[in-house]
Amino acid sequence: MMVTSTSRTERTRAGLQAAALRLFSEQGYDATTVEQIAREAGVSHMTFFRHFPTKDAVVLDDGFDPAIAAAVAAAPTGLPPLTRVCAGLRAALTHVDLPGQEEVRVRVRIAAGHPVLRAGTFAATEATQEAIAEVLVADGVSPFEARIASAAALAALTVALLEWCLSDQDVPMSSRLGAALDVLDGTARR
Amino acid sequence: MMVTSTSRTERTRAGLQAAALRLFSEQGYDATTVEQIAREAGVSHMTFFRHFPTKDAVVLDDGFDPAIAAAVAAAPTGLPPLTRVCAGLRAALTHVDLPGQEEVRVRVRIAAGHPVLRAGTFAATEATQEAIAEVLVADGVSPFEARIASAAALAALTVALLEWCLSDQDVPMSSRLGAALDVLDGTARR
DNA sequence: TGCCCCAATGTTAGTGGCTAACATTTGGTG
DNA sequence: CACCAAATGTTAGCCACTAACATTGGGGCA
Numbered sequence: 448m449m450v451t452s453t454s455r456t457e458r459t460r461a462g463l464q465a466a467a468l469r470l471f472s473e474q475g476y477d478a479t480t481v482e483q484i485a486r487e488a489g490v491s492h493m494t495f496f497r498h499f500p501t502k503d504a505v506v507l508d509d510g511f512d513p514a515i516a517a518a519v520a521a522a523p524t525g526l527p528p529l530t531r532v533c534a535g536l537r538a539a540l541t542h543v544d545l546p547g548q549e550e551v552r553v554r555v556r557i558a559a560g561h562p563v564l565r566a567g568t569f570a571a572t573e574a575t576q577e578a579i580a581e582v583l584v585a586d587g588v589s590p591f592e593a594r595i596a597s598a599a600a601l602a603a604l605t606v607a608l609l610e611w612c613l614s615d616q617d618v619p620m621s622s623r624l625g626a627a628l629d630v631l632d633g634t635a636r637r
Numbered sequence: 638m639m640v641t642s643t644s645r646t647e648r649t650r651a652g653l654q655a656a657a658l659r660l661f662s663e664q665g666y667d668a669t670t671v672e673q674i675a676r677e678a679g680v681s682h683m684t685f686f687r688h689f690p691t692k693d694a695v696v697l698d699d700g701f702d703p704a705i706a707a708a709v710a711a712a713p714t715g716l717p718p719l720t721r722v723c724a725g726l727r728a729a730l731t732h733v734d735l736p737g738q739e740e741v742r743v744r745v746r747i748a749a750g751h752p753v754l755r756a757g758t759f760a761a762t763e764a765t766q767e768a769i770a771e772v773l774v775a776d777g778v779s780p781f782e783a784r785i786a787s788a789a790a791l792a793a794l795t796v797a798l799l800e801w802c803l804s805d806q807d808v809p810m811s812s813r814l815g816a817a818l819d820v821l822d823g824t825a826r827r
Numbered sequence: 828t829g830c831c832c833c834a835a836t837g838t839t840a841g842t843g844g845c846t847a848a849c850a851t852t853t854g855g856t857g
Numbered sequence: 858c859a860c861c862a863a864a865t866g867t868t869a870g871c872c873a874c875t876a877a878c879a880t881t882g883g884g885g886c887a
Contacts, residue, residue, distance in 0.1 A: 496873085683865075687864080
């Protein structure tokens with residue numbers, strides 16, 4: 448019996464993800480086969496697809512998206528849509544430099560260098576985008592404007608994230624992301 | 638001898654694209670095989686891939702992207718980056734309602750309803766994004782801010798385009814896209 | 828403890844996107 | 858008309874991904 452609360456499912460999934468990230472880092476995304484990942488994790492390739500819908504989902508599933516929508520919801524109302532979204536996202540950035548995010552950085556670094564995965568990174572934010580838009584709509588913003596504002600802000604954030612990973616400066620991630628938001632809501636306009 | 642200046646290559650390509658769009662509209666993107674498209678156009682499946690790198694490229698290649706960057710370059714300098722990009726894009730919208738864009742609308746309509754193609758639509762703007770960013774950099778904007786501004790604006794425009802296609806209102810496309818830009822550069826903020 | 832049930836996994840076979848290598852045709856040119 | 862090169866066809870194969878069915882293993886209940 449396991450003392451840790453990790454079920455078999457969670458263990459298998461974690462093993463697959465670990466194997467995948469290691470192999471992707473070592474020999475590249477394209478050169479790595481799902482078959483190979485599965486073998487490395489001690490399972491069959493079918494098990495892989497039972498835990499991840501596609502090969503790129505191993506890299507793209509971040510799942511810290513609901514927290515973002517919550518932060519936007521907590522931001523003060525009454526602001527113009529884009530300003531409101533930026534304010535919420537800025538608040539969420541507080542938690543982004545914490546340790547334990549190293550695995551996220553590995554994932555983003557793999558994605559940043561690969562055209563298909565870069566595209567997938569944007570696609571992966573669509574759920575978050577919709578969640579943020581709903582928050583705005585609940586405050587009386589039109590659905591159209593809500594979607595535009597959240598899409599623009601998330602695109603800015605995603606580009607900033609990818610660029611930050613490619614040029615691994617020592618500037619903290621949060622300040623880079625904050626600068627991206629400044630471009631949007633005019634804090635940077637003298 | 639052909640009086641028209643269409644080379645064999647152009648004719649084959651056009652035939653493939655026409656066949657693809659017709660089949661996609663009739664029976665859906667997923668249910669249509671490249672094999673089928675090729676047969677319909679009277680060629681083999683290899684010829685398809687010699688003209689389009691991937692299956693989705695038939696839907697996603699618009700190629701009216703360089704004009705957009707030119708319009709941004711023509712916009713007045715000295716504005717904050719995002720304002721500048723929006724001004725340029727607004728100018729480009731003048732030409733967007735012209736007739737003959739019907740085929741573009743067919744393509745976007747197909748893309749709008751399909752998750753993978755929606756994602757691809759964003760990815761397809763990356764070249765334009767980079768072109769706009771270069772224009773800004775040439776005017777002294779930092780590469781980082783330039784990329785953020787152009788990514789945000791194009792994301793807004795792309796979302797507006799997709800939404801406009803899904804809810805085929807009788808509101809003209811240009812006014813919808815213009816409204817999206819308003820959300821970004823504050824024209825809408827009283 | 829021991830049994831049993833079901834969820835997790837394995838096996839196998841197949842489809843379709845995409846590529847490489849090589850053979851073949853076609854169209855324009857000297 | 859003959860020739861060269863570009864466009865196309867053929868074939869074979871890899872890999873992501875799926876369906877259908879068999880198998881196993883582990884946790885709960887008697």
